[in-house]
Amino acid sequence: MHRSTPAPTTDTRSTSSRRNTWYLAPLVATLLVIAGCSAGESSQSAAGSDGAATVETTGDVETDTAGDTDDEATAIEAATTENQESHFDEADLEYDDSAVVTIALDGTTATADSGDVSVDGSTVTISAAGTYSLSGSLADGQVVVDVADTDDVILILDGVEITNADGAAIAVMEADSAVVMLADGTTNQLTDGATYSFPDADTDEPNATLYSAADLTIAGTGELVVEANYNDGITSKDGLVIESGTISVVAADDGIRGKDYLIVEGGTITVDAAGDGFKADNEEDAERGYVLVADGVIGITAGDDGIQAATDVEVTGGQLTIDAGTVSGTGRAVQGDVLVTIGGGVIDATSVDDAIHSNNEVVIDGGTIVLASGDDGIHGDLAVTINGGTITVTDSFEGIESEVITVNDGIIDITSNDDGLNVASAEASTTTEAGDQGLGRGGAPGGAPGDEAVGDYYININGGTIAITVTGALAEQGDGIDANGHIVMTGGVVAVSGPTDTRNSALDYSGGSFSMSGGLLIGTNVDGRNSEGVGTGSSQASLYLTSGSTIGAGTVVQIETTDGESLVTFAPENDYSVIVFSSPDLVAGESYDVYLGGSVDGDSATGLYDEVAVAGELAGTVTATV
Template sequence: MKNLIKNGKIGLVLLCIAVISACSSNTTASDTSSAAATAITTTQNGTTSNVQLASIKLADLVTFDEEDSTTEWSADNSTAIALNGTSVVVDGSGATAKDGSVTITAAGTYVLSGTLSEGQVVVDVQDEGTVRLVLNGAELHDSNSAPIYIKEADKTIITLQEGTENSVTDGPTYVFADDSTDEPSAAIFSKSDLTINGTGKLTVTANYNDGISSKDDLKIMSGTIEVQAADDGIVGKDLVAVQDGKLTINAGGDGIKSTNDEDTSKGFIAIAAGTFDITAVNDGIQAETSVVIDGGTYTLVTGGGHVNADVKMGDQGPGGMGMGGNKNPESSAVTTTTETTETTATTETESTSTKGLKAGGDITVNGGSFTIDSADDAVHSNSNVSITAGDFKVTAGDDGIHADALLAIIGGTIDITKSYEGIEGGNITIAGGEIHVVASDDGVNVSGGNDETSTTGTQTQDQFTSSGSNMLTISGGYLTVDSTGDGLDSNGSITMTGGTVIANGPTNSGNGTLDYDGTFVMSGGFLVAAGSSGMAQAPGEESSQFSVSMTFTETQQAGTMVHLEDSEGNNILTFAPSKTYQTVVINSPDLQEGGSYTLYTGGTSTGSEASGLYTDGEYAGGTKVVAFDISSSVTYLNESGVTTGGNTMGGPGGGGGGRGTRPEGGAGQGTMPDGEGGSPM
């Protein structure tokens, strides 16, 4: 690899931390000197600090040489290789033909045309220099090895000639020189740097193993490339970098992957643009270290899609457990326990990783359009995830977006229509963007500890431990949550200084729309959360912005409006929850200490509706439920008015949040009604 990684590091490219005492990274100023930065506030290991998310892009990581883009050639300065069935004719220097195959031994340009029904193109160049293979209407087939085998070269460029269609096909078994080697292992296999450019088309049918593989760097500049592979589609050991192109991949393993796990500055994937249609039995795009995406259009289907996901206990509805944690990037150990009257037997099996975008290090998305249907997580990092822009449409069998460490959303549009847990991270910061989450367990889950997946019968369940120091930080953006488990769940604390949050669900009393272990301090933004009452919480009394928590005696039907107005008749809230509910929590900058307010239910509104929230227009026809004054940061209500009887609620799920007045016998008492199951996590 030659001077492809700028500033020498990639494992720390996501976060350029300006002030954070708990950070253990050794990032230097040079690591992010060329990257613009976005300042946000976040928390790691219980320490709240201002940080900067470095806007790392492909250009900060990869240098494309001039020759990577060069596609011109001339007959006078090249060697012609004519493929004639089982024979090869070479016109020029640097290559020799024998027994239906051709061996290239010198740097230069070689133009291949015709059909080779049984044979191989071998590049074996000991001297420095670039070998250019121009596929000018070439069809290559070898039934027992790689049709294109770059055995030795300083660098090889495959140019797809404009207006041509080219194909490379291997057989289901390879014959190796001896038992000590398993190379080549792909239909196009390179032991050195490989670049593909041009505007022609290349179809690769890899019946043995991988489609296109480089043991060094693999760069794709342009072209139409279709890969059908028994295992992985496109592999670059040190890196895969894509500037543009149209890639269609159907893989029995991973779609695109980079595999170097010995050097933290390598093993990454960087994509500037292009169109990607990937169907993979395993992961769609997977990097051993980091993934950086600037743009492009992506359609990813992994593991057969979300319909093939393992059944999670949280998918069963009432009693589901709202939990989160860290997941193994390659596979997860599934523990199967069989109980008998005498013994309990436990066996370990390995499940296949079927994620959409996956990285052992950071994932940075600066743009692009993503349609992901994954049997496992749609986006998964064993480190940090940063989304500064882009359009995501996600259906996931497990998490929509997962980060073991910090998950930061700064912009873009994210629509998660199916997931187990929608957005999950060790710490989560939402500073912008438009986000919609539907989850069969927790909508947004901040968690810590180790991931242990247990299986009982046909159901699996993620089990996690809480560190108690994790943080959900919301400073901007627009977030809606529809959850069967907890809506916003922090195994730590929550802070909100801006943005809009609309949460619907759960409907079972084993979970809460808001669930935190520490504190919930709200000083800005707008929040409405409607759901069950058994584990209900509100922002805490430390908040400088005021909250109202209303608990109804009876469950209200989905679509039944809740309307809150001040003494002058000004609208504070008109909201139609999408699910049945018994508790509604409202926090708005329009709520003021000493103000008088009236809450109504039912009725209609002529206003504009978005996610159940009505703005402008006129409200009419509702039933007055309660009138009240605000005298504290959290006002708890039932049909009789402001309630008395405080509750500190310590322990998991209680969180000590909102130690104001609670409805007697109502929400937030830290107990569940008889017959209710589940966990308050």
């Protein structure tokens, strides 16, 4: 290895982020470097073999974003506080064993030891508040609850099999609340027919195999199997809470629906629905129409959306596996029209359309999230804010898309066919059929300069670790980070293995700006008409290097001080000829050695490593300038 002496030249391309260009030629055909502005006092530690990374700063470089996070937390708390309070209370599950009314189903009719139960052929009607235990079977019948709207009813399913060829198997027509208790060690099966016979032409209810016009709670340690051949599996026209139980639903339309809200507190739930898996669809009241998953093991296969809420979707815990859009071809895994917030739990979602989508805002505070999407991994029309959690987008058209994206913390790994992070006008987003290329938010396909409509759209990176890989059949369309507006980075770690097509780059903010005052950024792409570095308005120095030929994917980049202190070690997943680098450790006016080749040990989710195992060759020495 040897050091070359740089000779000045001129870069004829007009870009606000390129200045002070130099030729170097030890290993590759040519390396060019451009430096940004001076850096504040700082110390930095890059990601190691496990892909984690931290950036510590002092002096003028600030990465503390607690204020922003607190503001978001306050906003979420306000939104969720406004939601209608759950009807459920643990006391709802308590009853007096001595007062339980026994109902025995015997195939074609039933018997009961109370005058509050009437039997008309195979129709069993409960007409008073109380606790009722059902066992046995009805081959073609129905259990009806029709009590005063101030009365509460508990139905204990103690090994029942109820089939109704032309209506709901269990129908709560009127009550204040109803509890379906699944007796320990029992399997209970409810089945309806493919067509319903309604009382008159003015009604289409009950319209689910297990139907309630009142607040409904499902609890217990037993099993419930629901087959819905006509419409929905389980429906409440008020609120629906699943406290526990092993529940399996196969539905011709929606699987489990609570009109005002659907709350899952626990249990093991499997849904296979031709429509939506979980749903809350009250669009008229702002405090209703929400879905909350607090716990449970949940598997959803949905023809349309996996979870669909007219207002908010909240996930605070549980384990969710979702496969959405299997019938409609447009389904989303999680759809909250007003807000999607994820504070914990494990989500593994596959969808034809966006994996996580809100017509307004998405906020992620925690959890482990793995997404594979035919469109966006995460989409919020107006805002996406990430305050924590581990997010892996294994496949997407665009990884995260909104008008404003803010990352305060968390570990984010994005694989995208188009842009990894993209901000632009929500109105510019174009819906396409599955598999179509589409225009997306940025304008014409290919991202040619001048096509983007630049506006008040921001990518704010204040912390966390972000790895972006642009790859796949449509990789020539995408940028690693695409802002049809502005990028502001104050902290965190960002590593981009950018596109190999010359129309796109690791960074694209044509007509906008990129202001960097903290954090570590390294990005690569194959050079072309749209390649950009860090903006000249930054207070942290940066390097922009480009070679005269393509360097193979996996070729390690190591940048060191002339004293041998490593600043970054990066193994891009794609071919490249451009390297963009900025770190709090770069100081304007000082020189840095760039090595290419060699090898690294271990695996890294980000492509960043603590150090090289075998050193590469010195490709040149470059100077950071203001």
